[in-house]
Amino acid sequence: MSLVVVGSVAFDAIETPFGKIDKVIGGAATFISLAASYFVKPVQLVAVIGRDFPEETINDFISRGIDVSGLERDLNQDSFFWSGKYRADMNTRDTIETRLNVLADFKPVLPRSYRDAEYLMLGNLTPDIQKSVIDQMVRKPKFVALDTMNFWMNPPFVDQLIENLELIDLLTINDEEARLISGEYSLVKAAKKILEKGPRFLVIKKGEHGALLFHENKIFVAPALPLEEVFDPTGAGDTFAGGLMGYLARTENITFDNLKNAVIYGTTMASFCVEKFGPQRLLELTVDKIRLRYDAIAALSSYERALF
Amino acid sequence: MSLVVVGSVAFDAIETPFGKIDKVIGGAATFISLAASYFVKPVQLVAVIGRDFPEETINDFISRGIDVSGLERDLNQDSFFWSGKYRADMNTRDTIETRLNVLADFKPVLPRSYRDAEYLMLGNLTPDIQKSVIDQMVRKPKFVALDTMNFWMNPPFVDQLIENLELIDLLTINDEEARLISGEYSLVKAAKKILEKGPRFLVIKKGEHGALLFHENKIFVAPALPLEEVFDPTGAGDTFAGGLMGYLARTENITFDNLKNAVIYGTTMASFCVEKFGPQRLLELTVDKIRLRYDAIAALSSYERALF
Numbered sequence: 001m002s003l004v005v006v007g008s009v010a011f012d013a014i015e016t017p018f019g020k021i022d023k024v025i026g027g028a029a030t031f032i033s034l035a036a037s038y039f040v041k042p043v044q045l046v047a048v049i050g051r052d053f054p055e056e057t058i059n060d061f062i063s064r065g066i067d068v069s070g071l072e073r074d075l076n077q078d079s080f081f082w083s084g085k086y087r088a089d090m091n092t093r094d095t096i097e098t099r100l101n102v103l104a105d106f107k108p109v110l111p112r113s114y115r116d117a118e119y120l121m122l123g124n125l126t127p128d129i130q131k132s133v134i135d136q137m138v139r140k141p142k143f144v145a146l147d148t149m150n151f152w153m154n155p156p157f158v159d160q161l162i163e164n165l166e167l168i169d170l171l172t173i174n175d176e177e178a179r180l181i182s183g184e185y186s187l188v189k190a191a192k193k194i195l196e197k198g199p200r201f202l203v204i205k206k207g208e209h210g211a212l213l214f215h216e217n218k219i220f221v222a223p224a225l226p227l228e229e230v231f232d233p234t235g236a237g238d239t240f241a242g243g244l245m246g247y248l249a250r251t252e253n254i255t256f257d258n259l260k261n262a263v264i265y266g267t268t269m270a271s272f273c274v275e276k277f278g279p280q281r282l283l284e285l286t287v288d289k290i291r292l293r294y295d296a297i298a299a300l301s302s303y304e305r306a307l308f
Numbered sequence: 309m310s311l312v313v314v315g316s317v318a319f320d321a322i323e324t325p326f327g328k329i330d331k332v333i334g335g336a337a338t339f340i341s342l343a344a345s346y347f348v349k350p351v352q353l354v355a356v357i358g359r360d361f362p363e364e365t366i367n368d369f370i371s372r373g374i375d376v377s378g379l380e381r382d383l384n385q386d387s388f389f390w391s392g393k394y395r396a397d398m399n400t401r402d403t404i405e406t407r408l409n410v411l412a413d414f415k416p417v418l419p420r421s422y423r424d425a426e427y428l429m430l431g432n433l434t435p436d437i438q439k440s441v442i443d444q445m446v447r448k449p450k451f452v453a454l455d456t457m458n459f460w461m462n463p464p465f466v467d468q469l470i471e472n473l474e475l476i477d478l479l480t481i482n483d484e485e486a487r488l489i490s491g492e493y494s495l496v497k498a499a500k501k502i503l504e505k506g507p508r509f510l511v512i513k514k515g516e517h518g519a520l521l522f523h524e525n526k527i528f529v530a531p532a533l534p535l536e537e538v539f540d541p542t543g544a545g546d547t548f549a550g551g552l553m554g555y556l557a558r559t560e561n562i563t564f565d566n567l568k569n570a571v572i573y574g575t576t577m578a579s580f581c582v583e584k585f586g587p588q589r590l591l592e593l594t595v596d597k598i599r600l601r602y603d604a605i606a607a608l609s610s611y612e613r614a615l616f
Contacts, residue, residue, distance in 0.1 A: 039616060088493060185396060188536045209517035212534065221531035221608045226520065228496045250616060260611040291615060300529045301609040303568040307599060308347060308558060 001142075003040050003249040004114050005033045006133050007123020007238070008103060009047040009071065013083035014277060016090065018231050024278035025057050026082060028123030028147065031235035034282040035242025035269040036121070037064040038290055040249040044114045046070035046133065050079035050102045060283055069111045074102045090230045091207050110136045118142040119249040122168075123238060124149050127160035134167050143254055145170040146199075147241050153181050166198035169254070172241050174205045187212060188219070201259055203244070203266075205237050213263050215256045222263045223300045225271040225293075232277045236270045239282065243269030268294045309450075310375075311348050311557040312422050313341045314441050315431020315546070316411060317355040317379065321391035322585060324398065326539050332586035333365050334390060336431030336455065339543035342590040343550025343577040344429070345372040346598055348557040352422045354378035354441065358387035358410045368591055377419045382410045398538045399515050418444045426450040427557040430476070431546060432457050435468035442475050451562055453478040454507075455549050461489045474506035477562070480549050482513045495520060496527070509567055511552070511574075513545050521571050523564045530571045531608045533579040533601075540585045544578045547590065551577030576602045 007029030013022050029047045036043045044067040053073065061068050081099040086092070108129060115138045122130040124147050134144065146168045152161050161181075165171065171194060175187060182190035187204055191214040194202050202214040208230070213220040244266035251258055268290060272281045315337030321330050337355045344351045352375040361381070369376050389407040394400070416437060423446045430438040432455050442452065454476045460469050469489075473479060479502060483495060490498035495512055499522040502510050510522040516538070521528040552574035559566055576598060580589045 090493075185398075186536050186538075188534045206517065209514065210529070210531075219534055219608060220611065221518070221534070223518075223529035223531070223609070226496045226527055226529070228494050230494075247616060251614075257611065258614075261614045264611065265616070287616075294615075295613075298613050300527060301531070303528065303565065303572065305603075305606050306559075306566075306569045307602075308555060308573070308595075 001040065001119060001249050001252055002042050002044055002117045003036055003119040003121060003245055004044045004046060004110070004117040005029050005036065005121045005123065005242070006046040006108055006130070007032060007125060008080050009045070009049050009053070010080035010082065011052075012234055012278065013081070013096075014232055014234055015085040016232050017086065017088055018229065019277070021277045026234060026278060027080065028238045030279050031238035031273065031282065032121055032123050032242035032245070033061065033066050034064060034279050035239040035273070036246030036249070037066055038269070038285060038287065039243070039246030039265070041065040042067040043246070044070060044111075044117060046108045046110060046114065048072045048074055048102045048106045048108070050077045051075045052078045064283070070108070070114055072109075077102045084234070086233065090233055108133055119245060120144045121241060121245045122146040123241070127152050127157050127164055131160060131164055131167075134164070142252070143170070143248060144168040145172060145241065145245055147172045147238065148177070149173075150177050150180055153177065162197060165194070168199050170201040170203065171199045172203045172205060172237070172244075174207070174237065178204045203263060205240060207233070207236070211240070211263055211267065213259055215259065218256055220256070220260045220263065222260075222267050223297065224267060225297050225300065227271070227274065230274045233274050235279060236273050239273040240266035240270040242266075264294065264297060268297055271297070309348065309427060309557050309560055310350050310352055310425045311344055311427040311429060311553055312352045312354060312418070312425040313337050313344065313429045313431065313550070314354040314416055314438070315340060315433060316388050317353070317357050317361070318388035318390065319360075320542055320586065321389070321404075322540055322542055323393040324540050325394065325396055326537065327585070329585045334542060334586060335388065336546040338587050339546035339581065339590065340429055340431050340550035340553070341369065341374050342372060342587050343547040343581070344554030344557070345374055346577070346593060346595065347551070347554030347573070349373040350375040351554070352378060352419075352425060354416045354418060354422065356380045356382055356410045356414045356416070358385045359383045360386045372591070378416070378422055380417075385410045392542070394541065398541055416441055427553060428452045429549060429553045430454040431549070435460050435465050435472055439468060439472055439475075442472070450560070451478070451556060452476040453480060453549065453553055455480045455546065456485070457481075458485050458488055461485065470505060473502070476507050478509040478511065479507045480511045480513060480545070480552075482515070482545065486512050511571060513548060515541070515544070519548070519571055519575065521567055523567065526564055528564070528568045528571065530568075530575050531605065532575060533605050533608065535579065535582065538582045541582050543587060544581045547581035548574035548578040550574075572602065572605060576605055579605070
């Protein structure tokens with residue numbers, strides 16, 4: 001079943017305690033699409049790039065089975081650019097520079113062939129752009145997921161974001177964002193408030209501490225793979241969402257039990273992403289490598305229950 | 309099989325965002341013993357209290373099947389006293405005051421009936437006191453666990469602490485402490501370095517993010533129970549260790565697989581501890597309540613593996 005992915009396709013400059021790179025492919029939709037492409041075809045990409053974006057990467061997308069007919073190129077501007085520096089803990093990062101460039105007036109137009117997709121992943125963008133994409137679908141998709149960030153949780157953007165929550169099935173945010181949008185410190189209370197606003201499912205991403213999936217009154221706790229070295233965490237959250245949505249679109253089973261596995265496949269893909277700068281690692285995978293990693297992650301939290 | 313528990317039995321004054329209490333029973337050995345008492349009898353307590361410690365609490369210990377023949381009372385001084393205040397996140401706390409009192413020159417003497425115990429839990433105390441307890445055992449116990457804190461990871465204490473690691477089977481510390489003692493930020497690297505120094509097992513406690521169990525090249529990730537309200541986290545780490553060691557002493561099975569369940573029982577007991585001030589909640593439990601909570605925690609991380 002096809003999956004539409006909307007978001008940025010861009011350049012990043014990244015500094016981590018392990019190295020520095022001045023220009024590497026980045027963008028939420030890049031990571032989401034590549035991760036999802038191992039599970040489902042076609043992934044139908046919607047994004048805007050500038051005159052500076054390499055044809056080679058577009059060919060990478062195509063060879064991964066990603067439909068790029070919704071990838072618009074604006075020849076008058078450069079691509080979106082973000083530069084950031086990670087602190088020693090690798091969990092906190094400071095933005096050094098953001099150049100919106102082509103994103104400043106991005107108004108995505110979905111190709112006709114995308115508009116009846118059953119799975120839709122809205123990567124981090126302004127809430128009004130996310131809304132405009134939902135509006136272009138000719139029928140309500142089976143499952144809509146939305147990723148966002150703290151920046152949109154303040155006026156004047158937050159009202160549209162809250163409105164969007166009524167239209168989606170899954171929200172993916174991190175713990176800090178869950179606290180910010182709900183006004184609750186306890187993640188259990190935060191999740192209740194967020195689920196009341198519309199989405200049936202909520203995933204709270206906690207980086208090295210794993211992820212929490214909330215649905216009705218149920219909670220699933222997914223471990224992260226403890227790693228010797230996190231080389232570059234950029235895109236890990238998007239890769240997680242891509243693996244999750246790819247698995248869901250492939251299996252077409254919208255139940256809490258299946259969402260658990262989707263979260264584990266998201267975790268699996270994210271564990272690869274952080275091993276190299278940019279999306280490099282996501283271009284080198286095979287189904288076998290993914291299955292082996294999935295097994296390693298499953299082993300982490302498995303045990304035989306024993307009553308005493 | 310009997311379990312010897314050494315540590316402080318004391319008073320705390322605690323302020324959390326949810327309330328304040330000027331004087332409540334505290335101390336590592338209090339939480340460890342009470343938690344372990346639901347799994348194994350006798351728990352053989354070694355500690356020193358002052359003239360101010362209530363007879364009522366000693367009776368609570370006795371009615372929980374705790375052997376208090378190693379509980380010494382010093383009639384010339386008051387009990388150890390700690391006061392602290394938790395920040396809004398409930399994960400960070402500031403010490404307001406520490407009065408060592410009876411702990412200043414505590415030299416534990418193990419009753420003869422304790423000295424051939426097969427399970428020994430060394431609660432947080434100065435490393436030289438912990439060593440003196442190990443020395444008093446007439447034969448090497450089957451399993452020795454040691455809990456400690458950042459304060460002892462600096463000169464002049466750290467050398468004795470490192471020496472103790474050769475004599476124990478399990479070290480329990482939190483993530484910050486694991487990083488401090490190993491000099492490694494990655495917990496996987498930190499664990500390797502720590503295991504090389506002696507203990508066969510390492511548990512890294514991460515509070516609301518659960519716990520990691522390391523053994524050889526294997527890792528087990530235990531979830532914490534997501535709670536609506538953490539009323540008072542004081543003693544949660546000790547309660548965790550008590551549940552873990554109680555379960556281990558009961559089942560007498562020192563394997564990675566059984567340690568996994570011990571960690572889950574530790575998690576189970578800790579989830580009760582934080583519901584009320586002090587050890588109150590640990591006095592109200594039943595085996596049935598513990599089993600139900602264990603099931604709830606097991607459900608959190610369980611899923612059926614699905615290949616794609």
